[in-house]
Amino acid sequence: MNKIFEKGGKLYWLHSTVDAFETFLHVPGTVTRKGGHLRDCIDLKRIMILMVIAAAPAALFGMWNVGLQHALATGADTSFWPTVLPFFWYGFLKVLPLYVVAYAVGLGIEFAFAQIRHEEVNEGYLVTGFLIPLIVPVNIPLWMLAVAVAFSVLFCKEVFGGTGMNIWNPALVARAFLFFSYPKEMSGSDCWISLGSEEALVDGFTGATPLALEGSAQYGTGFWDLFIGTVPGSVGETSVIAILLGAAIILWTGIASWKVMVSSVAGALLVGWIGQTAGFTEVPFYTQLLLGGFAFGTVFMATDPVTSAQTETGKWIYGFLIGALCVTVRLFNPGYAEGMMLAILFGNTMAPLIDHCVVSVHIKRKERKSYEY
Numbered sequence: 001m002n003k004i005f006e007k008g009g010k011l012y013w014l015h016s017t018v019d020a021f022e023t024f025l026h027v028p029g030t031v032t033r034k035g036g037h038l039r040d041c042i043d044l045k046r047i048m049i050l051m052v053i054a055a056a057p058a059a060l061f062g063m064w065n066v067g068l069q070h071a072l073a074t075g076a077d078t079s080f081w082p083t084v085l086p087f088f089w090y091g092f093l094k095v096l097p098l099y100v101v102a103y104a105v106g107l108g109i110e111f112a113f114a115q116i117r118h119e120e121v122n123e124g125y126l127v128t129g130f131l132i133p134l135i136v137p138v139n140i141p142l143w144m145l146a147v148a149v150a151f152s153v154l155f156c157k158e159v160f161g162g163t164g165m166n167i168w169n170p171a172l173v174a175r176a177f178l179f180f181s182y183p184k185e186m187s188g189s190d191c192w193i194s195l196g197s198e199e200a201l202v203d204g205f206t207g208a209t210p211l212a213l214e215g216s217a218q219y220g221t222g223f224w225d226l227f228i229g230t231v232p233g234s235v236g237e238t239s240v241i242a243i244l245l246g247a248a249i250i251l252w253t254g255i256a257s258w259k260v261m262v263s264s265v266a267g268a269l270l271v272g273w274i275g276q277t278a279g280f281t282e283v284p285f286y287t288q289l290l291l292g293g294f295a296f297g298t299v300f301m302a303t304d305p306v307t308s309a310q311t312e313t314g315k316w317i318y319g320f321l322i323g324a325l326c327v328t329v330r331l332f333n334p335g336y337a338e339g340m341m342l343a344i345l346f347g348n349t350m351a352p353l354i355d356h357c358v359v360s361v362h363i364k365r366k367e368r369k370s371y372e373y
Contacts, residue, residue, distance in 0.1 A: 048126040049123075056246075057242040059235070063235070064084070065238055066194055066235065069193045069194070098132075106153050110158075135234050135341075136174075138193075140178065148178045152170045152171070164306055169307050169345070172297075172344055192233055192234075223290070228240075233293075237296040240295045260302050260308055261303065266320060267324035268323035269289070280331045288330070309354050310351075314354045314358045318354055321347055321350065325342075326340045
């Protein structure tokens with residue numbers, strides 16, 4: 001780094017910003033000189049980049065699906081191969097402003113706080129900024145997204161001390177802020193499909209998400225439509241195939257916990273089966289895994305290593321709680337069809353208590369065994 005940005009230099013106040021850009025694609029020049037240290041090829045930066053790579057398939061498919069849903073709504077030609085690139089290009093141009101706003105606002109706040117604290121800029125927002133546009137409607141007004149991002153970064157991360165200190169998942173806090181502050185823009189049928197300049201031609205079109213309709217074959221959204229993702233919904237949450245590709249990446253690299261994913265699926269299946277058996281819903285219990293943001297939330301949100309349970313037993317309890325609560329909300333709260341967002345935020349809140357109980361039980365069991373000896 002240039003000496004003018006080092007301590008004592010004229011532009012030292014920009015040290016954090018310059019260091020962030022300098023080390024984005026390069027390994028920092030600092031090395032250990034003495035003492036024993038654990039050396040590993042993985043660090044926070046590489047973890048964040050791998051998470052972005054894992055979420056990329058969902059983002060790319062989501063852009064194509066935005067174009068597809070636009071074509072279906074406006075009566076355009078939807079034959080597959082001739083329209084792959086036009087669909088993707090249309091979706092890319094619609095989603096790109098969401099990314100620009102999410103990163104510009106979020107990184108601006110993070111850089112400012114790093115300068116004020118004279119700390120390094122952490123790479124945590126690299127993932128948060130990538131996920132936020134994937135869990136909101138494509139038609140969300142940009143100023144609303146900017147306000148939600150600012151609220152999330154300020155009151156969910158920075159007031160707790162920044163990356164690694166937050167209690168709740170910042171991306172979900174941004175979505176929750178939008179849902180409760182601007183419910184009209186986050187619900188209904190028109191916000192999930194981009195109608196563009198042709199909106200006047202399709203005033204009678206209704207594009208409610210399959211979840212809002214309790215998606216099933218009778219609404220034209222069968223199992224494979226939901227699994228592939230050719231249905232209305234948030235940008236990155238529709239394709240289970242793309243999400244599973246991301247899950248394979250983060251599980252193979254050891255970034256995420258498979259225990260959280262498996263237990264979340266188990267909780268959803270159990271409550272869904274009970275609900276179907278008891279007659280609360282006609283939706284097949286396994287379809288709950290394909291609806292709404294369940295798959296995306298289970299893979300990319302619930303497994304957040306900062307906000308999830310830390311103990312191995314706690315991860316089973318934490319994941320099961322999220323899956324079970326998500327489907328419970330869907331079955332018993334008609335006013336809020338999608339329960340994954342609140343289920344994960346509740347799980348984040350309960351994670352420290354879950355870990356505390358697990359550790360306490362473990363200590364008491366050890367003490368009991370020591371007394372026996």
